[in-house]
Amino acid sequence: AQSVSQHNHHVILSEAASLELGCNYSYGGTVNLFWYVQYPGQHLQLLLKYFSGDPLVKGIKGFEAEFIKSKFSFNLRKPSVQWSDTAEYFCAFDRGSTLGRLYFGRGTQLTVWP
Amino acid sequence: GAGVSxxxxxxxxxxxxxxELRCDPISGHTALYWYRQRLGQGLEFLIYFQGNSAPDKSGLPSDRFSAERTGESVSTLTIQRTQQEDSAVYLCASKKVPTSTDTQYFGPGTRLTVL
Known part of the structure; x- marks a missing residue:
């Protein structure tokens, strides 16, 4: 069955620290990959996405993610986090099919201390 | 509209x-999705609409759950004889075209608490 594994449930960092959130998916076919973010009190919004081409994708607010097909991974990175990055982060994929339903991980809560 | 409501x-x-929970997608978005998020869990797919047909209902957890969509507009998710395990945030998302490289845009959700 298709699934997404996010390795960290809760990450706590100080401002300016580097961030890497792990994400692995299980599906053998073509995928589109996403990171969504939910800031406190706000709804889920897209951070970045990968459909094809350069496996290193850049998103909003200085985030980037790298698709490593051989590892079925799509880890999220940011070189220097800010207090405003405090949020819950969700990794997701779809199967690139016409249906487009998303498979989500359980989310990682990131807390950044000023 | 500005976003999914x-x-x-x-x-x-x-x-x-x-x-009965209601979702108003972004105007012009043909695809509509319902998900739910139980406490401490990721989003769980429920049902997908393309126009007013539902080609994928595989995520509906039981026959107490049903959903309808009027054309390419509002959708309602109905839960009959609610149970405590139905407590969750129910999220709706819409997408312009299901086969495109467009993305799903999410609404703010409905927090359902069953006592």
């Missing part, structure tokens, strides 16, 4: 009652 934002009901 959902109503009510919060719903508290008693076990055994029926509830």
């Amino acid at each position: 959902q109503s009510p934002s919060n719903k508290v009901t008693e076990k055994g009652k029926d509830v």
Whole structure:
């Protein structure tokens, strides 16, 4: 069955620290990959996405993610986090099919201390 | 509209009652999705609409759950005889075209609490 594994449930960092959130998916076919973010009190919004081409994708607010097909991974990175990055982060994929339903991980809560 | 809207934002009901949740997608978006998020869990797919047909209902957890969509507009998710395990945030998302490289845009969700 298709699934997404996010390795960290809760990450706590100080401002300016580097961030890497792990994400692995299980599906053998073509995928589109996403990171969504939910800031406190706000709804889920897209951070970045990968459909094809350069496996290193850049998103909003200085985030980037790298698709490593051989590892079925799509880890999220940011070189220097800010207090405003405090949020819950969700990794997701779809199967690139016409249906487009998303498979989500359980989310990682990131807390950044000023 | 500016974004996906959902109503009510919060719903508290008693076990055994029926509830109806509403989703208004972004104007012009043909695809509509319902998900739910139980506490501490990721988003769980429920159903997908393309126009007013539902080619994928595989995520509906039981026959107490049903959904409808009027054309390419509003959708309602109905839960009959609610149970405590139905407590969750119910999220709706819409997408312009299901086969495109467009993305799903999410609404704010309806928090359902079944007492």
